[in-house]
Amino acid sequence: SRLANQIAAGEVVERPASVLKELLENALDAGARQITVDVEQGGTKLIRVRDDGGGIERDELPLALSRHATSKIHVAEDLEAIGTLGFRGEALAAISSVSRLSLTSNTGEQAEGWEVVVEGRDMAPSVTPAGHPRGTTVTMRDLFFNTPARRRFLRTEKTEFNHLEEVFRRIALSEFQTGFRLSHNQKVVHQLPSGDNEALRVARVARLCGSAFMEQSMPVDVSHAGLRLHGWLGLPTFSRSQADLQYFYVNGRVIRDKVVSHAVRQAYSDVLYHGRHPAFVLFLELDPALVDVNVHPTKHEVRFREQRMVHDFLYRTLHRAIAEVRP
Ligand code: ADP
Numbered sequence: 338s339r340l341a342n343q344i345a346a347g348e349v350v351e352r353p354a355s356v357l358k359e360l361l362e363n364a365l366d367a368g369a370r371q372i373t374v375d376v377e378q379g380g381t382k383l384i385r386v387r388d389d390g391g392g393i394e395r396d397e398l399p400l401a402l403s404r405h406a407t408s409k410i411h412v413a414e415d416l417e418a419i420g421t422l423g424f425r426g427e428a429l430a431a432i433s434s435v436s437r438l439s440l441t442s443n444t445g446e447q448a449e450g451w452e453v454v455v456e457g458r459d460m461a462p463s464v465t466p467a468g469h470p471r472g473t474t475v476t477m478r479d480l481f482f483n484t485p486a487r488r489r490f491l492r493t494e495k496t497e498f499n500h501l502e503e504v505f506r507r508i509a510l511s512e513f514q515t516g517f518r519l520s521h522n523q524k525v526v527h528q529l530p531s532g533d534n535e536a537l538r539v540a541r542v543a544r545l546c547g548s549a550f551m552e553q554s555m556p557v558d559v560s561h562a563g564l565r566l567h568g569w570l571g572l573p574t575f576s577r578s579q580a581d582l583q584y585f586y587v588n589g590r591v592i593r594d595k596v597v598s599h600a601v602r603q604a605y606s607d608v609l610y611h612g613r614h615p616a617f618v619l620f621l622e623l624d625p626a627l628v629d630v631n632v633h634p635t636k637h638e639v640r641f642r643e644q645r646m647v648h649d650f651l652y653r654t655l656h657r658a659i660a661e662v663r664p
């Protein structure tokens with residue numbers, strides 16, 4: 338029902354940035370190689386995400402908007418995981434209950450695509466033909482138009498856009514093989530070509546994290562016993578006043594983790610200085626069997642099977658790198 342969806346929306350959709358996060362994750366799940374994001378008025382008026390991924394079959398389109406409809410759970414043991422995944426198959430339903438949402442998609446098998454439109458109503462959405470190349474466009478308009486109490490919690494356009502950009506940054510740093518574009522009020526903010534060579538990676542990090550970070554950081558790339566840590570480590574001279582620049586990815590997924598932060602803090606402890614936090618963009622790759630993801634669907638937690646080994650590898654690698662550049 339609409340009420341149930343709106344309750345779910347209370348957990349999934351806090352602000353425009355949470356909508357963007359869900360739409361970007363769906364686009365990546367669909368195998369997109371190019372993702373274009375257009376937002377207006379901090380995302381409260383419009384968030385449109387267009388991808389060139391696998392698309393949605395005509396008959397699946399209305400289903401994609403109903404609760405617990407997910408195409409991503411296939412086997413019985415996945416079903417057991419629903420309890421912990423919690424929000425599986427709820428994002429689009431939740432978003433559609435608090436906005437005007439349309440979904441246009443083409444799986445690439447026909448020349449034409451199909452579209453469904455819902456406006457925060459219970460009505461079964463109708464499917465109409467619509468021109469669309471292979472892939473999907475999700476258009477969300479007028480967030481919280483039917484829930485004025487929630488609308489009042491929205492901050493200024495600038496603040497909401499900052500949150501959106503943070504979500505965009507976090508996800509664009511996770512997938513270098515995919516090109517991204519972000520525009521706000523018809524102005525292009527980020528244009529990030531796809532490609533996983535070093536020059537494109539450096540350009541993307543510089544674009545997203547600022548050229549000051551790129552200039553005042555050192556590249557790291559160390560492999561040991563099946564673990565690889567690579568990325569950029571901010572030098573002690575680099576400081577960022579507003580917010581921490583700390584991105585840590587495990588197998589391409591941004592995480593916050595006690596083992597990781599402890600190792601980083603320890604490695605930096607010799608050079609830590611008042612009020613400043615180390616800046617870094619780091620990628621840890623390891624055998625997926627050695628890490629449980631999805632401990633929590635929104636908090637981006639992981640659990641390492643070999644915590645000690647991961648901790649010591651991170652600590653030693655970072656400490657050595659930092660010791661090299663310590664003034
Ligand atoms: P979940 O991602 O947890 O499955 P969502 O509510 O986010 O749930 O999406 C519901 C379903 O809609 C997905 O399982 C998928 O089948 C389909 N879907 C949503 N967005 C896209 C997209 N950009 N491309 C292809 N399929 C999509």
Ligand code: MG
Pocket residue numbers: 359362363426428
């Ligand atoms: Mg999803």
